[in-house]
Amino acid sequence: MGQRSRTESTRSATMRAPARVVIARVEPEIDGGRHAIKRVEGEVVEVVVQAFSDGHDRLQGVLLHRRSEHDAWQEAWQEEPLEARPNDAWRGRFVVGPPGSEEYAVEIWIDAFGSWRAGLRKKVEAGVDVAADLQEGALLVRQASERAAARGGPDAGWLADATAVLARGGEPDAERLELALGEPLADAMARHPDRRSAARHAPGLFVQVERARARSGAWYEFFPRSCTDDPDRHGTFRDCEGRLRHAARMGFDVVYLPPIHPIGRTGRKGRDNARLAAPGDPGSPWAIGAAEGGHDAVHPALGTLDDFDHFVERARALGLEVALDVAFQCSPDHPWVAERPDWFRRRPDGSIHYAENPPKRYEDIYPLDFECEDWRGLWDALRDVVLFWIDHGVTIFRVDNPHTKPFAFWAWLIADVRRTHPETVWLSEAFTRPPLLQHLAKLGFSQSYTYFTWRNRRRELEDYVRELWSPPVAEYLRPNFFANTPDILHEYLQIGGPAAFVARLVLAATLADSYGIYGPPFELCEGAAVPGSEEYRGSEKYEIRSWDVDRPGGIASIVARMNRIRREQPALRAGQAPLFCEIDNEQLVAYARRPREGRNVVLVVVNLDPHHVQSGWVELPLEPLSLASDASFQVEDLLGGGRYLWTGGRNYVALDPAVAPAHVFLIRHRVRSESDFEYFL
C-alpha cells in the first residue's frame, strides 16, 4: 500500500504501540470499582485476575498495593507475585495494614524470556536447529544484564557472562543449552523483567481497612435509665456500673446505649407509645433535644458529661467499648429549632413539618432538612456531633434509620470522620428494602443490621446466610446479627420460652462475626409483647424499667458460655462461610464453621422447635472439613458439655429443648503421630 493514506495520523516515533496485554477482569471489585471492599487490619486480600495477550507469548505480572490516604500519590506501590492459574487467570494476595484506605492494582507484561525459553525447549525436544534461537536469547539476556546494571546488584555481571556464552556461536552444545534452559538463568531473568510492555488495570480498586472490632464482636444493648432497682427512679451513669459488670461477666465486647441526650417535652409519647405522655413519663430517648441541650448534651437525669466520661472509663477497664446511637433528628424543643430554624422544612403556615409516614404522625420528632439552603452548615454540624463524642472516648456508632437521610450524606460523613479517625466503627440500622440496605454498606458503613430476626425456619436461615456470604456481598457487607432489639421481639421469642432464646442466641453468635442482644430482656427471656405486634409490652423506649438480672430462669450463664466459645474458637471469630449440612429433619439446622487458616472446626446443631425433642442424621461434608470418610473423631459439646465418638459423615443427634436446644461441637481430629500413638487435636 502506502500509495495513499486517507487519514493522516499524527506520528510520533517515540510513542510505543498500545500494550498487547489485556486485563479483562480483576476481583474483588464492587460495581466496577465505584465502592471499596472491606477488610480489618491484618486480613488478606486475595486478588484474582483474568488477563491475556494475543499470540502465544507468556505473561508475567505483579499485584500492586499501597496506602491511599492524603499521601496516596507519594507512596510507592508495593509488589506481590501473581501466580498463573488455569484459564488465563492469575492470583495474588496481600495483607492489609492499619486502619485507613488501601489501593490495589495489577500490572502484567509479556514475558519475552519465558516465551523464548518455552519455545526453545519444544524445539530442542523436537530436534529442530536452535542456533538462531540462542542468538535471540543472548540478546534478551544482554538487555536484562543492562537493566540489572542500571539498578546495581550482583546479577549484572553474571547475566553479562551468560550473554557471552549464549552468543558464542557455532553448533548449540550441551553447556549452552543447559544454561539457556536452566533454572539459574530463569531466576535471574525473572528478577529483571522488561516491563515496558506492561498493561495496568485502569480503575483504582480500594480497600477500606478497619480495626478488628469492625468485623467481629459481641454487642450488648441496654437502656441506662433502667439501671436501678426502682422503676420510679431514673437511673444514672453511676447506676450503670453494675450493668457494665453484668455485661463483662457475660463476655461482651461492646455495650451500646440508646440516645443519652435530653428528651423533648413537646409531643412527648407516653407508655406503650401512647399519643400523649402522662405526667412523669420520661419520653422516648430518640426525641432528642430540650432546653438542657441537643445532640452534644447528656440527659441531666443520667448525670453530667464528666459522669459519662467516667462511665466510658469504667467500661474500658472491664474490657468493654461504649457504642452510642446516632439519631439525626430533633424534638420540637431541640435548641436548633430556635437557633437554626432554616435547618427544618416548613409548611405553608410556617409550622415545622413533624415526621410522618402517612397516615402515621410522629409529633415528638422533627426531621432535619438535609437539602436546606445551608445544607453544608447542617452537615458540618452533624459531623461535629460525631467528633464531639469521639473526644469523649466513643468510636463506635450505631446509626438510627440511615435510609431516611440522604445516602450522599452518609458517604460524606463517614469518609470525612475516617480521614482523621480511621478507628471509628459504624453500624447501619437500615431495616428497609435490600438494595438500600446493601447500598449503605457500599457507602462505608462497617456493619449492617440484617433481616436475621425474621429468619426463623431452616430453609430461610440457610438461604439468607448463603446470600450474605456470596460474592460480592460478603466483600462489602458485614452482618451484625441482633437476636432482638427494643423494636423487634419476634413472635418466635414471644411464644418459645427460654429454649427459643437459647436457639436464637446460638444462631446469632455462630452465624455472623458480629452479633448482639438487647438486654436484660433477652437474657431474662422476656417474651411479653403488645398483642399482634413485635413491640415489647411496657417497652423501655417509653418508660423506665428495673430488672433483676439474677432472677431465676434467666440464661445469662449460657450467654457467657457462648461468648467464651466465640473467643476461644478461631472458626467463630473470623471464619469462612458456614457450611450447611444435610439433615433429615426440617426442625434441625446444622452447619460447620472453619477459620481462614488452621484446622479448627466447630459444628453447630440447633433445634428450631422450642417445644419438642427433635432428632435426625447429620451429614457432615467430610471433604471440605478434611475428614476421612472412615475416620473416627471426637466431638465435644462446648455449650452443654459431653463428648461423643463419631465415625464418618453420617451421625445421629437428638436435641431436647427442655435440656438444651443446641450443640456447639468442637470436632477433634484424630491424628496419628510419628510414634504411632493416636491423639486428638
Added chain:
Amino acid sequence: MGQRSRTESTRSATMRAPARVVIARVEPEIDGGRHAIKRVEGEVVEVVVQAFSDGHDRLQGVLLHRRSEHDAWQEAWQEEPLEARPNDAWRGRFVVGPPGSEEYAVEIWIDAFGSWRAGLRKKVEAGVDVAADLQEGALLVRQASERAAARGGPDAGWLADATAVLARGGEPDAERLELALGEPLADAMARHPDRRSAARHAPGLFVQVERARARSGAWYEFFPRSCTDDPDRHGTFRDCEGRLRHAARMGFDVVYLPPIHPIGRTGRKGRDNARLAAPGDPGSPWAIGAAEGGHDAVHPALGTLDDFDHFVERARALGLEVALDVAFQCSPDHPWVAERPDWFRRRPDGSIHYAENPPKRYEDIYPLDFECEDWRGLWDALRDVVLFWIDHGVTIFRVDNPHTKPFAFWAWLIADVRRTHPETVWLSEAFTRPPLLQHLAKLGFSQSYTYFTWRNRRRELEDYVRELWSPPVAEYLRPNFFANTPDILHEYLQIGGPAAFVARLVLAATLADSYGIYGPPFELCEGAAVPGSEEYRGSEKYEIRSWDVDRPGGIASIVARMNRIRREQPALRAGQAPLFCEIDNEQLVAYARRPREGRNVVLVVVNLDPHHVQSGWVELPLEPLSLASDASFQVEDLLGGGRYLWTGGRNYVALDPAVAPAHVFLIRHRVRSESDFEYFL
C-alpha cells in the same frame, strides 16, 4: 452544636445538596460501560434500572438516548418513559436508528407531587385533617404552573386556576379533594416535573448499531480458483459466476472468499500441506503477496481488479453480498518485505522471523510486527487495505486469526473504519480460549466464529447455546455458526454421511441468527479427511479442485429449503433464545424458537445419531409458547413436509436418518374466531 466547626467547609449558598436519588444499576451494561452493547437498526434496547432514594418519597424518571457520533455533544437527548416495576426497578425501551453509535442514560428525580398526592390520599382515607396539606399541594402546583408558563403551552393557565382552588383555605371540601386527587391534575403535573433533584447515571453507555446483515444471514464460503470443471485450470472470477448462481439458488445472503491476492513462491506449501510445493502447486491463498502485488492486488490467475468489480456486481444482482478475508500477514515475496523491512521482526542474523508455534514452522508466512517503531504507519496501511476493498464494493470482512494480532489494533481499526463506513460488518475468526474470543467481540467485531463445530452431543449443544444467549454475552457477541470450514471437517461429518450433514445444517441454521457452510464440499457431503485430523483430504487450501455441484447424493436442495424456511419464519431470523425441550432420548435434541414480537413458533427436532432411527417424547414448554395444556394444534414439517395434530405438551417423534434426520415444525395455533369458526394461524 455550632459552637465549633473543626473543618471549615467552603460554603456556597447557591450550590444544591447532592442528589438524593441513587441509580444503583443500569442494564444492559458491559464491564461497567467499558464496551458497547450491539443492536441492528430498528431493534429495541430494553433498559432496566435499579434506583431508590432515602425516605418515603416517590420517584419519576426518563430513559435518555441520542446519536453519539462526531456531533455527540450537540445532539439533544431524546426521552422515553421509565415505568416503575417491583423491587425498586424501572424499565424503559427505545428503538435504535441507522448504523452508527448511540448513547443511553437514565435520569431519575424525586416526584414531589406524586409523593404528596399519595400521602394526601392515605390521610383522607384515615380521616386525618388535610387543610395544611392542601396548602402544600397548592405550592407545588403553583411552581409547576410557573414552569409551564416558562415553556409556553396551555397547561400554565389551567395549573394557575388549580392553584387558586387548592389555596382557597377553609375546610377541605369535596371539590378541592377531587381536584387534588384527580387524574387531570396528576397528568398536568407529570408534564411539568421539577427535575432539579435529578440524578443521572454517570458512565456513558453505548450501543453499536449496525445494519441487519451484522445480525443475521446465511453465508456460503468457496474457493474461487476451484470454479472450473478442470482441476488443472485455475478458475477466474468469470468462472465463478456459475458458483454465484448456485449459491443464490440455495438462498444464501453472503458469499465469502478466502484471500484473492497474489500468492508467494518462497516457502510455498504443497498439496495436503506438504512442506515444499511441487511445480504447479498453487500455494495457500493465506500466503499473501508476490511480485504481482500485496493486499490490494488480485491474483492474476483470477483476473483483474475490473474482473473482481464485475464479480461483485454479478453477486449483487443475484441478491448476494461478497465478503473478503482479512489476513494481515505476508508471504516472503510480499512487496512490503522489500519496501518496508522495518514492519517485520528480525532475528539477530538479520533474517525475518517467519511464523511459528514451536516446534511448528510456517516458512511461507511472515507475521507483521504490530509493535515496530513505525507502528502507526503500519496500522494506517492496514486500515487503507480495508478502505481499498470498501471502494471496490466490499463491506463484509471475515478476519483471519484476529487473536494473533494485538487487541488494541482491532479496536482502533474497526472504530476508525466505522467512523466513515458504519455499514461494514466484521466477522472474527478467533478459534482460541473463551476470554479472548469474547474480548474481540467486546472490542467491536459484529460476529464471531464459535466452538459450534465441536459441540455435537445434546447436552454440550444445549449448554453452549444457553451460554451464548445468557446475559451479558448475548448483548455483545453474535455467533455465526459455521457447520464446516476449510480447516474443520469434524469427525462427526467424516463418518456420519449425508444424515450428519443435514443434522448439522439444521442445527447451525436454526440455533444462530447467522450461519455458514463451506461449499461445495458441504452440500456434496464430502467427508474424506487426512486420517486422525480435521483437515480435508486434498484440501482446497493447497490445491485447485473442481466440483460437480449437481452430482447425485448432494443436499443442495435441502440447504435451499432450509434457507427459505429461515427467510419465511421470523422466529428464525431474529428470534428469542432457543427454548430447549425435555426429551427422553439423549440422541434427540429439540428446541422452540419464537420471534421477539408476534406469535410465530418453530419447533426443531434433530436426530443426532446419523445411523439409527431414534424416537422419544418431546415435552413442549407450553406456557412460554402460550399454548393451552389441553389444546390441540397442528405442526407442519416445513423441511420434510407432512402435518400432524398434536395435543398438549407431550408428543411423540421418531426420526429415521435415512429419510430425514430433522423436523422443522411450524406450530399452527388453533384460534377460535368471533364467528366460532376454528382456523389455524
